[in-house]
Amino acid sequence: MLSVKHLLGIKELKTEDIALIFKTADNFKQVLQRSIKKVPSLRDTTVANIFFENSTRTRLSFELAEKRLGADVVNFSASGSSVSKGETLIDTVKNILAMKVDMVVMRHSASGAPWFLANHINASIVNAGDGTNEHPTQALLDAYSMREKLGDLKGKHITIIGDIMHSRVALSNIYCLNKLGAKVMVAGPPTLIPKHIASLGVKVEHDLKKALQWCDVANVLRIQLERQHKPLFSTLREYALYYGVNRDMLDSLAKDIVIMHPGPINRGVEINSDVADSRQSIILDQVENGVAIRMAVIYLLSGKRDLDQQV
Amino acid sequence: MFIFEFKSAPLKTLLNSKQLDLTLQRLAHQLVENHGDFSNTVIIGIQPRGIFLSNRIVKLLKSIIAKKTIQYGMLDITFYRDDVHTTDIPVPSITDIPFSIEGKRVVLVDDVLYTGRTIRSAMDALIDFGRPEKVELLVLVDRRFSRELPIHPDYTGNTVDTILTQKVKVYWNEKDGKDEVVLIDKI
Numbered sequence: 001m002l003s004v005k006h007l008l009g010i011k012e013l014k015t016e017d018i019a020l021i022f023k024t025a026d027n028f029k030q031v032l033q034r035s036i037k038k039v040p041s042l043r044d045t046t047v048a049n050i051f052f053e054n055s056t057r058t059r060l061s062f063e064l065a066e067k068r069l070g071a072d073v074v075n076f077s078a079s080g081s082s083v084s085k086g087e088t089l090i091d092t093v094k095n096i097l098a099m100k101v102d103m104v105v106m107r108h109s110a111s112g113a114p115w116f117l118a119n120h121i122n123a124s125i126v127n128a129g130d131g132t133n134e135h136p137t138q139a140l141l142d143a144y145s146m147r148e149k150l151g152d153l154k155g156k157h158i159t160i161i162g163d164i165m166h167s168r169v170a171l172s173n174i175y176c177l178n179k180l181g182a183k184v185m186v187a188g189p190p191t192l193i194p195k196h197i198a199s200l201g202v203k204v205e206h207d208l209k210k211a212l213q214w215c216d217v218a219n220v221l222r223i224q225l226e227r228q229h230k231p232l233f234s235t236l237r238e239y240a241l242y243y244g245v246n247r248d249m250l251d252s253l254a255k256d257i258v259i260m261h262p263g264p265i266n267r268g269v270e271i272n273s274d275v276a277d278s279r280q281s282i283i284l285d286q287v288e289n290g291v292a293i294r295m296a297v298i299y300l301l302s303g304k305r306d307l308d309q310q311v
Numbered sequence: 312m313f314i315f316e317f318k319s320a321p322l323k324t325l326l327n328s329k330q331l332d333l334t335l336q337r338l339a340h341q342l343v344e345n346h347g348d349f350s351n352t353v354i355i356g357i358q359p360r361g362i363f364l365s366n367r368i369v370k371l372l373k374s375i376i377a378k379k380t381i382q383y384g385m386l387d388i389t390f391y392r393d394d395v396h397t398t399d400i401p402v403p404s405i406t407d408i409p410f411s412i413e414g415k416r417v418v419l420v421d422d423v424l425y426t427g428r429t430i431r432s433a434m435d436a437l438i439d440f441g442r443p444e445k446v447e448l449l450v451l452v453d454r455r456f457s458r459e460l461p462i463h464p465d466y467t468g469n470t471v472d473t474i475l476t477q478k479v480k481v482y483w484n485e486k487d488g489k490d491e492v493v494l495i496d497k498i
Contacts, residue, residue, distance in 0.1 A: 036439040039390035
């Protein structure tokens, strides 16, 4: 049993919860290798994927996970909906739940939106990314993929590179890796690293070469231009020059490090194609594991159903 | 405050170590009688506790028919249960069926047959791996008259008539440090 009713953030999870999610994901990963990649556990469950922000991977991954658990799925995206007519978040979600939906997967551009929603509805909520705060399933699938490659993460060195300031992936990863006993470093230009990030127990490095030399795994993040309301570096070309991970740099290291990226990739900016598509890269394993991790999360949260508690 | 105390005193030993051994021998021989050299038959134990029984049966079969390998798999039925949302969410064990069951004769193995719901789930789970020619069921203990579904074992170690408040507990040396089957009172 998970200690939580919703998956809002990694911050609230216990280490045992993460272990249980990984153990369950192992089983689902095995299910996904069969010719019939489907189990009927949640055939009595309807899940709504509510996306107030764009997404390709996460939304597809959640939808596949739900369908492979046998659940019914409804998709909602803010563009083209009544949100543009001024309907509030609570009204939107309550209306969807009134159609007998049991679980909500939500992405929202406002940090904290899923916590706010959790106070107002009874259905379980899975946070699929809220603003610049958390993206828990991404952190889980990242740690799961690292673990698959390196074994136990205790004492392993993980560097998160790039736009730490605007990244919910970075924050969730830091919480998750800390709980699993890994050592975490964030690397990037000073303008993209939040001031007090070291208080989360991470190292800060501004020299990319040193950061790569230190780590076993480099998780390279996307530069989120859409969240930068004032310029934080002069040009993309300059960023690529100083913080873009390229082949020459990797070859100059004494060891082979694992390369990760949560997608979508800005090729030639934060990561070069000869790195992203190399054998050191586990970017597509991350995507594959994403479905198993999300199946595990949804399965474990579907838990005991209290029939009186329906909205 | 009033506290419920659950006592579970053993009511009756159904099989002691010696009897259990004899029963397993008999079951293995019955299997050989029907399946010969196991060239087209596979054994599948049901997780978690059916595995102890299937391990023993497979070991015996190998010695009886003097064959080094018998196709043997483990099946976890957690995701196929019909009570996912009525209890605390069940945590799965490993499913490992490293061969095709298409056209094979499958012997499902579990320790205690009670309501039949586990076997129902197991059959659903099994079909997702292919279309077996035939499915048979082997159980160590059959609690007859407790069935909630029309399921009947093909090979039975021991048959008992029990009431709802009783429970059949199978102890295995590998896990519990002794070989014994007992009937206990839950209250």
